[in-house]
Amino acid sequence: MEQEMADIEAQTQATDQETTTIFKKANRPVTLKVRCGGERVFVEIIKWFEDVVYTVTMKKEGCLKKKSKSEEKIILKGISGLVLPGEMLAMLGPSGSGKTTLLTALGGRLSGRLGGTTTYNAKPFSNIMKRNTGFVTQDDVLYPHLTVTETLVFTALLRLPKSFSKEEKIRHSEAVITQLGLTRCKNSIIGGPFLRGVSGGERKRVSIGQEMLINPSLLFLDEPTSGLDSTTAQRIVSTLWELANGGRTVVMTIHQPSSRLFYMFHKVLLLSEGNPLYFGKGAEVMDYFSSIGFVPSVAMNPSDFLLDLANGVTSDDSRVDRQTVIKQSLVSAFKTSLAANLKAELQAIDCKLQDQGLEEKQFARWTTTWWEQFSVLLRRGVKERKHESFSGLKIGQVLVVAFLSGLLWWQSDVTHLQDQIGLLFFYSGFWGFFPLFQAIFTFPQERMMLEKERSSGMYRLSSYFMARTIGDLPMELVLPTVFVTITYWMAGLNPTAENFLYTLLALLYSVLVSQGLGLALGALVMDQKSATILGSVIMLSFLLAGGYYVQHVPPFISWIKYISISQYTYKLLLGSQYDSGDTYRCGSNATCLVEDFPSIKAVGLNEKTLSVVALALMLVGYRLMAYIALMRIGVTRK
Numbered sequence: 001m002e003q004e005m006a007d008i009e010a011q012t013q014a015t016d017q018e019t020t021t022i023f024k025k026a027n028r029p030v031t032l033k034v035r036c037g038g039e040r041v042f043v044e045i046i047k048w049f050e051d052v053v054y055t056v057t058m059k060k061e062g063c064l065k066k067k068s069k070s071e072e073k074i075i076l077k078g079i080s081g082l083v084l085p086g087e088m089l090a091m092l093g094p095s096g097s098g099k100t101t102l103l104t105a106l107g108g109r110l111s112g113r114l115g116g117t118t119t120y121n122a123k124p125f126s127n128i129m130k131r132n133t134g135f136v137t138q139d140d141v142l143y144p145h146l147t148v149t150e151t152l153v154f155t156a157l158l159r160l161p162k163s164f165s166k167e168e169k170i171r172h173s174e175a176v177i178t179q180l181g182l183t184r185c186k187n188s189i190i191g192g193p194f195l196r197g198v199s200g201g202e203r204k205r206v207s208i209g210q211e212m213l214i215n216p217s218l219l220f221l222d223e224p225t226s227g228l229d230s231t232t233a234q235r236i237v238s239t240l241w242e243l244a245n246g247g248r249t250v251v252m253t254i255h256q257p258s259s260r261l262f263y264m265f266h267k268v269l270l271l272s273e274g275n276p277l278y279f280g281k282g283a284e285v286m287d288y289f290s291s292i293g294f295v296p297s298v299a300m301n302p303s304d305f306l307l308d309l310a311n312g313v314t315s316d317d318s319r320v321d322r323q324t325v326i327k328q329s330l331v332s333a334f335k336t337s338l339a340a341n342l343k344a345e346l347q348a349i350d351c352k353l354q355d356q357g358l359e360e361k362q363f364a365r366w367t368t369t370w371w372e373q374f375s376v377l378l379r380r381g382v383k384e385r386k387h388e389s390f391s392g393l394k395i396g397q398v399l400v401v402a403f404l405s406g407l408l409w410w411q412s413d414v415t416h417l418q419d420q421i422g423l424l425f426f427y428s429g430f431w432g433f434f435p436l437f438q439a440i441f442t443f444p445q446e447r448m449m450l451e452k453e454r455s456s457g458m459y460r461l462s463s464y465f466m467a468r469t470i471g472d473l474p475m476e477l478v479l480p481t482v483f484v485t486i487t488y489w490m491a492g493l494n495p496t497a498e499n500f501l502y503t504l505l506a507l508l509y510s511v512l513v514s515q516g517l518g519l520a521l522g523a524l525v526m527d528q529k530s531a532t533i534l535g536s537v538i539m540l541s542f543l544l545a546g547g548y549y550v551q552h553v554p555p556f557i558s559w560i561k562y563i564s565i566s567q568y569t570y571k572l573l574l575g576s577q578y579d580s581g582d583t584y585r586c587g588s589n590a591t592c593l594v595e596d597f598p599s600i601k602a603v604g605l606n607e608k609t610l611s612v613v614a615l616a617l618m619l620v621g622y623r624l625m626a627y628i629a630l631m632r633i634g635v636t637r638k
């Protein structure tokens with residue numbers, strides 16, 4: 001037993017040592033040479049922000065005229081600060097005071113009317129900075145069906161630079177698992193709203209782990225401890241403290257840290273309704289407020305005291321009507337006592353940083369090649385969605401419809417031409433809607449993930465787009481193949497291999513086009529409900545204009561058929577069964593030309609090449625539209 005304990009201890013020590021070494025080693029050391037008056041120091045990221053103002057325009061319903069008016073709302077009202085490498089800044093304030101907005105602005109992820117200056121090593125936010133910055137959002141955006149290890153390994157494969165071998169990347173993720181105390185649940189799935197997985201705290205740690213993997217010089221965290229017990233919160237903040245201690249800059253928002261946590265922060269920024277009430281050393285905050293006459297009546301957690309103040313509540317005055325006055329006096333006190341010193345400090349550091357900037361040349365535009373990104377994203381996508389692709393329900397739905405149609409059209413003969421072409425048109429309808437609705441959900445479902453990963457410059461849009469659209473393809477082509485194989489022979493369509501293959505290829509071609517339309521609609525609208533409604537309206541119009549239901553369309557609307565996927569597919573499917581000159585029995589002793597049958601005559605049996613070309617244009621065009629629509633996701637300030 002003693003030996004066993006010793007072994008376990010030795011193993012733990014070895015892993016701990018490995019973990020520590022990995023985190024001491026900077027992946028992409030960012031070295032800034034600062035010279036000022038002959039002084040030469042080496043630092044990582046120095047970050048400051050000056051007079052940050054953020055304004056939004058909000059629509060307001062007018063009371064009488066029921067007209068909507070726009071109103072400007074200032075969310076951040078001139079906030080300045082400075083964070084040096086090795087420091088951990090906590091942003092405190094009541095809910096709605098602007099903490100998340102400021103963090104997002106500092107992390108270079110806020111678009112819109114942002115005033116003031118924010119610099120990193122005296123430079124504005126750049127793509128290089130983006131890749132060297134970790135950002136942990138308040139809501140964890142993770143794939144629910146991947147395990148903790150898979151999540152971190154895939155992130156490591158995508159985010160760690162080429163100088164790391166695959167094995168090193170995997171070792172690195174294992175080290176993060178150990179460092180964050182996730183060993184116990186490393187093989188559990190992340191889970192989601194309807195899928196039991198790891199706990200909320202563990203999920204948060206996985207999100208932090210994803211950012212820790214890149215060993216960032218600058219780490220932003222939005223409420224990393226919310227919803228966690230105090231021991232876990234302490235553990236996380238200690239880890240962040242260690243990261244900061246290793247020369248990194250850590251900035252986080254936090255709701256109500258315990259006093260144990262509070263004193264770990266080097267700097268504190270207290271916000272109230274977008275105004276700064278304090279910026280400075282955490283250890284000096286109580287002295288500052290007592291110097292301006294605000295002292296807690298009983299010994300209390302400093303963060304409770306600060307939040308009370310930010311809400312305009314003091315120990316001797318908690319009257320609601322006094323709250324605004326108290327808040328205003330705190331804002332004025334900040335302006336007179338602290339703002340000037342802070343400005344002077346910012347100017348002094350400006351002088352120090354004027355010399356040189358980041359050694360940008362050592363960074364490539366992307367950390368991994370296009371092909372690596374594509375293959376990792378493809379594997380990750382297949383793993384995450386295998387339950388969906390091989391869903392029994394989906395396969396069952398296709399099989400049931402296939403057998404049902406096979407029975408309804410059982411050995412239908414060419415003498416029943418109406419029936420046969422009915423089946424062909426049904427093919428184009430069912431396989432127009434089915435892939436359209438599968439594809440419509442693709443991008444709206446992935447939006448958050450795409451935003452998160454693209455904002456941190458994890459991969460190219462093209463590699464993601466290819467992996468995402470190719471990953472689902474096999475199953476999306478297998479299902480129509482199975483469907484056609486069943487119905488074709490049951491319904492007794494032209495029984496030659498050539499005709500069968502022609503029908504199958506025409507249908508698969510149309511499936512790819514409908515899928516493209518679904519991808520484009522999803523990416524353009526980015527809302528599942530609206531995209532589904534729009535998709536069904538468009539596909540229904542295509543079906544109606546397909547030439548089967550109505551043959552005498554008024555000229556002013558007959559143009560729809562030129563953009564109708566169904567019309568081109570129907571035409572190709574007719575071509576797969578009938579040739580010009582073919583006849584059928586149209587009376588007791590009469591034969592008629594197939595091409596004269598009303599719902600065939602409307603589309604004709606010729607000009608098949610035109611249909612192939614038109615569908616090819618749509619195949620490429622819709623995908624291009626989807627791609628262009630996605631380019632706006634995850635774009636941040638440069």
Ligand SMILES: Nc1ncnc2c1ncn2[C@@H]1O[C@H](COP(=O)(O)OP(=O)(O)OP(=O)(O)O)[C@@H](O)[C@H]1O
Nearest residue numbers: 056058073075093094095096097098099100101102
């Ligand atoms: N784009 C926007 N449009 C309208 N209002 C906005 C916008 N962005 C932020 N706000 C408002 O600005 C205020 C500050 O929001 P923010 O999320 O930064 O607060 P917070 O301090 O992080 O709050 P919490 O602790 O609850 O997360 C809120 O009142 C919010 O409704």
